[in-house]
Amino acid sequence: MYAQLSYLNGFIEYDLVNGRIVRTVTMPYSAEGQAMSPDDYPGNSAHHGMAMSGDGTKLCMAGTIDDYAAIVSRPGLSTDRIIPVGDIPYWTQTSTDGRYCYVSLSGADQVVVISYATSQIVARVPVGDFPQRERNQKVTEEAIAAL
Numbered sequence: 001m002y003a004q005l006s007y008l009n010g011f012i013e014y015d016l017v018n019g020r021i022v023r024t025v026t027m028p029y030s031a032e033g034q035a036m037s038p039d040d041y042p043g044n045s046a047h048h049g050m051a052m053s054g055d056g057t058k059l060c061m062a063g064t065i066d067d068y069a070a071i072v073s074r075p076g077l078s079t080d081r082i083i084p085v086g087d088i089p090y091w092t093q094t095s096t097d098g099r100y101c102y103v104s105l106s107g108a109d110q111v112v113v114i115s116y117a118t119s120q121i122v123a124r125v126p127v128g129d130f131p132q133r134e135r136n137q138k139v140t141e142e143a144i145a146a147l
Contacts, residue, residue: 002050002059007038009046011061013077025077033065041065042088042106049091053116054098060114062089062103069103069112071119081119085112091133104131 001014010026027047038046042064049062058080059072069089071080087107094101100122101114111134113123 002052004045004047004050004061006044007041007046009033009063009065011047011050011059023077025072027061027063027070027079028066028082030063030066030068032067033063036065043090049089049103051092051094051101053094053101058116060092060094060101060103060116062092064089069101069114071101071114071116083114083119083121085114085121086110090131093134093136096136096138102134104134106130106132 001016002011003014004011009029012021013023015022046065047061048064051060057074059074061070061072063070067084067087067089069083069085073080085103086105088105089103090106091104092101099116101116103112103114105112109126109129109131111125111127111131112121115122
């Protein structure tokens with residue numbers, strides 16, 4: 001299991017069978033993130049939001065205090081790329097086809113779409129004030145036509 005902990009600028013790998021932390025991965029701080037007191041972290045979280053690619057080979061992290069997203073390869077847990085995304089990346093979600101990571105930017109009123117394959121931003125979607133969590137849903141053509 002992979003988990004983010006409130007004040008850890010990174011994540012842990014946890015062995016559910018043996019009930020112990022196997023690895024702790026510290027992610028890089030931005031200058032702004034490093035200067036912050038943990039009491040000032042948005043939502044009391046250094047990193048908030050983690051998703052896994054559909055094929056299970058990549059993790060996508062929201063670096064909340066650092067204004068980046070990170071793509072990390074498994075099982076080695078090596079960082080493929082730190083991606084400056086914008087103000088307050090808050091949550092991550094994998095697309096239904098498993099190829100993209102959606103990252104909500106609470107301070108920029110956007111969701112960015114990142115390709116797991118290239119670790120590049122492929123789209124920015126304006127979504128309105130202070131987005132936090134997103135969920136994948138399938139909507140029928142009829143419902144869209146009725147909008």
